[in-house]
Amino acid sequence: MDCLMGSTGTLDLTVPEPPADLSVGVHLLPCTIKHDGPCAVSHYFKPRATGMEADGLAVQEAYFRGRKLQGAAVPLPRGYSGFVIGKKTSGETSGSEISEGDLNYWEMKAKFGSVTYWNHDCLPSQDDAFLRSFHWIAVAEALHRPVTAEDLATSSVQEKTQISES
Numbered sequence: 001m002d003c004l005m006g007s008t009g010t011l012d013l014t015v016p017e018p019p020a021d022l023s024v025g026v027h028l029l030p031c032t033i034k035h036d037g038p039c040a041v042s043h044y045f046k047p048r049a050t051g052m053e054a055d056g057l058a059v060q061e062a063y064f065r066g067r068k069l070q071g072a073a074v075p076l077p078r079g080y081s082g083f084v085i086g087k088k089t090s091g092e093t094s095g096s097e098i099s100e101g102d103l104n105y106w107e108m109k110a111k112f113g114s115v116t117y118w119n120h121d122c123l124p125s126q127d128d129a130f131l132r133s134f135h136w137i138a139v140a141e142a143l144h145r146p147v148t149a150e151d152l153a154t155s156s157v158q159e160k161t162q163i164s165e166s
Contacts, residue, residue, distance in 0.1 A: 009104025011085065020110030025073065026082060028117040028130060029064065047071070047116065054123040060116065071118035074130075077137050084110040 024042060047062040050070075057072035076082055088105045117130045125131075 007104060009106060012088075012105070012107040013083065014108065015111070016107070016109060020084070022084075022110050022112045026084075026112045026115050027071075028115055030069070030118055030120050031064070052123075055125045055127075057124045057126070059123060062118065064118075067120060069118040069120065070123050071116050072124035073114050073116040075114045076112075077134055080137070082112040082115065083108050084112070 025047075027045075027047075045062060045064060047060045050059045050061050052059040054072075057074070060071050060073065062069045062071070085106045086109045088107050115130075117124070117128070119128065
């Protein structure tokens, strides 16, 4: 791996021309694929709607290397976007874009707003780890929200009420 710990870089999030079409979807598979490069994925991987609903999720079905997968497309939380990024090589950039000390220059290749996640042996569920990870966004927002005087007053009143009830 050519990344160094503590190295810095630049990330360019301007929309590429022409923008990549991810309408066919971004998929999170329950496996590792030891290939990095172009592939005719849509020729082999053909998800289809089943017409079923499980735990409020529209179930899709696909097969990967003979194994049945069941999944669901879920939108990213409001205010969030997904990005496909790639490292720009020196042949793709002009000298003015990269400073001498900036060897890691990344650019947005595509942007997406939903992900289809897949399970091997079970229907998609609100209890799946992928969906549960979105709950941490609300927790992080609550932890990092500034505390107002009203919040302190409300907390103080609740504390006094609990002490007097004891």
